[in-house]
Amino acid sequence: MTAAQAAIRTDGLTKDYGDRRGCRNVTLTVQAGEAFGFLGPNGAGKSTLVKMLVGLISPTAGSAELFGHPAGSVEARRRIGYLPELFRYPEWLTGVEALRFHARLCGLDNQTAERRIAELLDEVGIGRRGYDRIKKYSKGMQQRLGLACALIGNPDLVFLDEPASALDPVGRHEVREILKRLKERGTTIFLNSHLLEDVEQICDRMALLNNGQVLAEGPIADLLRERSRWHVRVGGYSPVVAEWLSLAVDAPLRVRPDLPLPPGSDSVWLEAELENEEQIGRLHYLIVEQGLTLYEARRADSGLEQWFLQAVSGLEHRGEGTRT
Numbered sequence: 250m251t252a253a254q255a256a257i258r259t260d261g262l263t264k265d266y267g268d269r270r271g272c273r274n275v276t277l278t279v280q281a282g283e284a285f286g287f288l289g290p291n292g293a294g295k296s297t298l299v300k301m302l303v304g305l306i307s308p309t310a311g312s313a314e315l316f317g318h319p320a321g322s323v324e325a326r327r328r329i330g331y332l333p334e335l336f337r338y339p340e341w342l343t344g345v346e347a348l349r350f351h352a353r354l355c356g357l358d359n360q361t362a363e364r365r366i367a368e369l370l371d372e373v374g375i376g377r378r379g380y381d382r383i384k385k386y387s388k389g390m391q392q393r394l395g396l397a398c399a400l401i402g403n404p405d406l407v408f409l410d411e412p413a414s415a416l417d418p419v420g421r422h423e424v425r426e427i428l429k430r431l432k433e434r435g436t437t438i439f440l441n442s443h444l445l446e447d448v449e450q451i452c453d454r455m456a457l458l459n460n461g462q463v464l465a466e467g468p469i470a471d472l473l474r475e476r477s478r479w480h481v482r483v484g485g486y487s488p489v490v491a492e493w494l495s496l497a498v499d500a501p502l503r504v505r506p507d508l509p510l511p512p513g514s515d516s517v518w519l520e521a522e523l524e525n526e527e528q529i530g531r532l533h534y535l536i537v538e539q540g541l542t543l544y545e546a547r548r549a550d551s552g553l554e555q556w557f558l559q560a561v562s563g564l565e566h567r568g569e570g571t572r573t
């Protein structure tokens with residue numbers, strides 16, 4: 250990819266709020282068409298970075314470009330959509346009126362705006378409720394409206410700051426599907442989220458921010474190629490076989506009597522700490538080879554969740570109190 254094709258390029262981007270650190274020396278590239286996850290504990294500086302990228306606040310130092318244009322410039326803004334983390338729309342408007350307002354801001358003519366609004370009401374699951382006043386919307390409905398507003402101008406790059414935090418599991422699933430469709434259409438997605446499962450399913454690459462600084466960055470698959478915990482349910486278990494399996498895969502294996510079993514089952518759950526995903530294939534093979542029955546196998550945690558917890562454990566989190 251050439252420099253001009255990068256959707257986002259930051260160089261030493263820094264923001265201080267007086268003596269409080271927002272972001273420090275962030276250098277990142279997000280290629281056009283990529284879905285990029287931006288993770289970090291509360292107060293890490295994620296929203297601060299997004300606000301600089303969309304041009305809502307100015308950096309203290311460093312620079313940022315979107316599609317080769319300075320962040321905040323009209324040329325850059327023309328290509329983006331933004332769903333802020335904390336947003337409120339005027340409650341007396343209907344959802345459709347709020348969307349019309351955003352369509353005007355994006356410079357859409359009336360005909361295009363009405364067509365886009367009808368498409369988006371459907372896509373984000375608001376439907377006919379779009380004609381209700383926003384004051385009657387639940388938080389989840391408001392979040393769906395926010396997503397529609399961010400997408401109204403058919404942006405090349407969309408910044409989503411916690412787009413599913415107020416949604417129930419069905420709503421989260423729907424938003425995930427919307428983002429997957431956007432990605433298929435080639436839209437670049439910058440996703441700030443604490444919902445690690447969403448990041449894991451949608452994003453190609455990610456960065457982890459802590460205390461304003463990037464701790465790790467790369468393809469999710471590479472970052473996750475680390476130790477993971479697996480649960481396998483087997484029949485015909487004996488301690489001797491389990492010990493043999495543990496030696497054969499070179500990984501600790503222990504029984505988990507606390508995990509629920511189907512009624513009447515004489516199977517047991519085993520937990521394996523594996524260094525890499527290849528080991529799980531070998532473990533399955535050996536279980537069957539030893540004459541045990543393999544009923545089910547699953548990853549014990551979201552791989553990303555475990556990675557995140559390990560990455561930030563022992564580090565100082567800024568929380569809301571620590572100064573620069």
Ligand SMILES: Nc1ncnc2c1ncn2[C@@H]1O[C@H](COP(=O)(O)OP(=O)(O)OP(=O)(O)O)[C@@H](O)[C@H]1O
Binds near residue numbers: 269289293294568
């Ligand atoms: N306008 C502001 N004035 C002063 N300090 C601010 C301001 N905005 C953010 N901060 C501080 O900057 C730091 C980073 O905040 P930011 O909101 O960017 O973090 P975040 O990673 O988005 O957090 P969260 O996950 O909780 O949304 C925090 O310590 C916060 O208190």
